Structure formats: C-alpha cells, structure tokens
Amino acid sequence: MASLRKTRVALLAGGLAVAFMPGLARAADTIKIGVDEPLTGAVAASGNYVTNGAKIATDEINAKGGVLGKKLELVIEDNKSNPTEAASAAEKLIVRDKVPVLMGAWSSTYTLAVMPKLMEYKVPMVVETSSSDKITTSGNPYIFRTAPTNGMEAKAFSKEVGKFHIKKADFLVVNNDWGLGAAQAFSAMLKSHGVQTGIEQTMDANAQDLSAQLAKIKDSGADTLFVTTEVEQITLILKQAKSLGLKQRIITTGGSSSPDQLIQQDGDAANGTYHILFFAPWFPQKAENPKVAEDFVAAWKKRGYEFAGLTEGFRGHDGIETIAAAIKLAGKAEPEAIRKALWEVHVKGINGNISFVKEGPKGKESGQVVPQIYIVEIKGGKVTLPTL
C-alpha cells in the first residue's frame, strides 16, 4: 500500500543519511595526512605493516601535543595492490579529504600511477617503500623518497660481493618497475665486479605457481639467485624452490622480505637464505639512531603487532615523522608550504638520519634520502648477521 511504501522509503532515506553523517560533521582542528597503501591484495602483508608503523608514529606525536597545536589525523585509503586504485585513492584523499600531504603508495608501480595526480593537484607525497629509480628521476618536484632506490641497494651490496664468492647469478623478479629495475641495477653492479649473470625470469605480482621459472633456474648452473618481490611471493618461492631441489643460494632484495614471516611460514625452506633490509629489528643497536630504533621496537611489541612486520613497519613510522617535521617547519598545513619545508627536514629516523638531496632533472628535482642497508641470514630458524 502507498503509505507502507512511503514509510519504507523514508526509513531507507533516513538510514542512508545517518550512514553518511560522520562525513559531514568533520572537526577542523586536526591536521590530515593521507595514507595510500595496499591493505588488501597481493602485497597486503607489507601494506598493513607500513600502516601500523604510521599509526604508531601518529599516536606518539599526538601524545606529545601534536603538530602546530593540532592533532595529526591519518586518512587511510586501501589501494588494493592495484595501480588504478592507488591513483583514485590519491585523488579522493586530495580532492574530498583535502589532505595537504600524502604518504604512499608502497609499490613502485602504484607510486608511478599516483605521480601524475601529485603534479595535477600540486600536493607533495613522501614515498616510503618504492625503489624504482624512475620515481625520483622523472622530474616530479612533489616526490620525497625516504626509501633507497634499486641503484643504491645494488651499490651498497657491491661491498659484500667478494664475501659471497658469487661466480654466476640468476634473477627471479616481479614483473613491474621495481623488479625489473632491481634486476637491471644488480646485474650492472655484478658485471662491474666480474660476476657472470645467468638467466632472468619474471613473475606476475599475483602469480602463485613459480615452478616453471624455478625449473629453468635450477638448470642454469648459477650459484646464486637474486629474488626481488614481496614477502608473500617470497614465501611461495622458497617453498617451491625447496621442493624442486634448487641448489642456488637465495638473496632477496628490496627490503620487504619480513624474514620472521618467512621462517614461520616456510620452516626449513627459509634456512640458508640472505636478505637485504633497511631495518634490522633484531639488532637495533646497529642502527644509526639506536635509541629511536629500540623505542620503535618496544612500541611495536607493546601493541601486539607481529614481530615479523617490523622490517616493513618502520617505513611508515619514518614517513610520518618526516611529514610531521615538515609541517612543523612550514608553520601551516598547506601543500606548497609543506613541499618547500620537506627540503629542510632533518629527522632522526629508524633507518638512519633523514634529509633529502636533489635528484632528477634540473628545476624539477625530487627529494631522495641515502639510507642504511643491512644484510641478514636465516640460519637454524633464526635471523642472524651473515657468517661469511
């Protein structure tokens, strides 16, 4: 009947209004920071760890009174491990939530997808994880990266090449800007040290079955295999490599290997593998700022987060600390002021001291930090410093 229908419509309309209410009444006394990370999808583990680190930093800063007298508010968007989503999440954060600064987007592919939006809306973003060299060399002055590039990683590793006695190396990398860039940087570095490069195999970021690639690598005659991808795919690789009887020594690059998670999920298959990391929570005293590192490890543990996530979580923490420092220096929460201020920051981060140097084409430089790099080994089910 008509009246029943009207009642239903009214209830529905009322319900929807209530659902959207929180969006309307937004207090103006917080400073918003947009976070564009993969909370679901192929690299969800890492995205969640980074976001947890960001939350810890935000709470710590707010506990000390916030920035410029206001509390920091993280506006977190899930980019679903997808570059298209990353770009639309960034747009939503900038246009609807009006954030003056962003952190994201984890994978080089997602970050590269977001970059045009930053140019369009003139909002700066701190890049906490992506390592493709392209990000800081494309002439985007809104990019400030606290993570190392593939080139820097390869350079830092070149000091250790002799210790590893590598004669021939294969590559198994994720089929995107990060993986391909890593293979390129590392093989160039190895060649300059007289090491032969074997075969290079790629895998889709979502691929679970790597048996075809590993079977080829098994027969290559190389003694080392460099793997560049995120922890969830590394888990699968180690498992499958073991079941194929792969002989090569595996070294992972990129710093997203969360070794404890590998130990937990792969057991014996993880033993004898090496990992390049940008934070070693088992030896915080080795960090450039040991107290900062130790405090972070303690705060992480206190919240009951997975220990394995520390090697990734610090990125979110350092990213937010950097942003907060820039906002303070800028004196106001506005994109252009923050962008200028980012060039002046000096933060004692967990990885090391953070300050940006210019990189890229003149006049449109991006900011890049030169970070610390650590190498660890998994031996007997535990993470140790390499015994070479």
Add this chain to the structure above:
Amino acid sequence: MVAGKQEQSRGSGFLDQLLQHVVNAVMLGSTYALLGIGLTMIFGIMGVVNFTHGELYAFGAYMMFLFAMVLKLNFFVALVFAVVLGVGLGALIELVLLRPLRGADIDTTMLVMIGAWIIMQNTEQLVWTGVAKSISTPFPEEPLVLGPVSISWLRIFVFVAAGLLIVGAQLLIHRTKLGKAMRATFQDRDTAALMGVSIGRIYTATFALGSGLAAAAGALLGPVFVAVPTMGDLAALKAFAIVILGGLGNFAGAALGGFILAFIEEMGASYISSGYRDAMGFLLIIVVLMIRPTGLFARAERIG
C-alpha cells in the same frame, strides 16, 4: 672435447627441464580438472553461470586453514571436513539463492551469482584479513628426487587425491541412482519429473557436488600455495576456460581440459614468457572460441 661435452650437457639439460615441466603440469592439471568438472556440471547442465565457483575454491582453502592450522586437527581429517563443508555451502547457495530464481532468465541468475561472489569474497577478507595464510602439511619437506626430476610429496598427494575425486565423481554420475537421476533430469526435465525424480533435490545435489569439487581443489592447493581472499578469482576464470575448452556439460572434456590448460600454462610460462603464465588460460579461451566454440570434444558423450 670440451666444446662437445658442453653441447651434450646442455642438450640433456633441456630434456631434464622438459621432464620437470611435464611433471609439474600433470600435478597441477589434476586440480584444474577438479575445478573444471565442478563447473561444467553446474554451468553446462544447470545453465547457471556460477560466479561463486572461485569462492568455493577459496572457501575450501580457508577451511583447511581453519581446521589444520587454527583448530590443529589432523591434516587429512581437515581435508575431509573442508570438502564436506564445501558441499554443504553449495547446497545452501542453491537452496537460498537459486531455487527462488528457478525459471528466471540466465541474466538474473548471473547477477545474483555475481552478488554472492562479492559478498563471499569480502566476508573472507573481513574474517581472515588480506594477509596470506600458509597451511602446513605432514609431508616431508625434502622432495622425492627421481633422476633429474624433483617432486614434492605434497604434490604427489594432491595428484592422487584429485585423481580419486575425479574417478569418484565419474562413478557417482554413471553408476549410482543419484547419478542416473541427474542425467535424466538434464536430458529432459519434465519427463524425469513424470518418472518420479525430485527435480528440486537433483538441482541442489548437482550444485552441491560441483561446489564440493571446487572446494576440494582449493583445499588441496591451499597448502601448496597460500590462502588469500582473492585466490578464487583466477581459479574461477581458469575453470571457465576449461569448461569452454572441454565443451559445456562434458565431464571427460572438462577433465582433459584441466590437464591441457595446465600443460599450456606450464609450457607457455617456461618457453614463451614466464611473466604471463596466468594469461595463457585466457589466450586459450580466445583461440578455442574462434576455432571451435562448442569445445574440443563436442562429439564426446554429454551428461545431459
């Protein structure tokens, strides 16, 4: 001579690799066959474009995680539970979503199935979070090495279990009264009803069985790879590729189709391009639809 020796070792290397690829493909093919048979029964016989098939696959994997890892039951017991629950979930979906829609056109059913797919996947995400779940097995980690080929014990078990399930399904359809009733219903529904077959129950049973096979594939492959909420998407698409390849409603076609897809994937990934492994299935769909749209085995016996 040195040069000659190198040539020879490269040559035998090729064969060894090929053998390893063949072994890998056979193992994977058995689980793909399970997926394909399950979907061909539902899609081919019931005419339902079952978009929840992939979610039953994911459900099977997550149930394995629940029983084997969280509740710490015996691995094989967990496997049985996972499959049984898959059958149950399939029956539930049929009763709640499809039965009220019987007689509606194919588009309506398809939309409802898509809705169910989205709900199921997001529920999985909510319950288990997006982080991948690893399922451990009681099998030894060291692989079985037969000459140049290494096979993990787990994959051998998967192959055997999948094979048994395929044979079991075949027997059920061709040797039991239920199977006969199924075949009768799908040959001619009204006549079957006149012969005393309970149509409603047959539809439910068919959907449940197909779903159970998908859940079994997921439960078997979950420990081989990892369980993620989106794992069903790719599985569903491959299942559709297999069904198209083998012909709608064609049991044997679906089984063979599963192996063919696995081979094409494995060989394509190894010798053409490793980065595009999962695309091979879609390439297959395109080629088959262009050349022989009724499937490769159109002449073979149909269930319905």
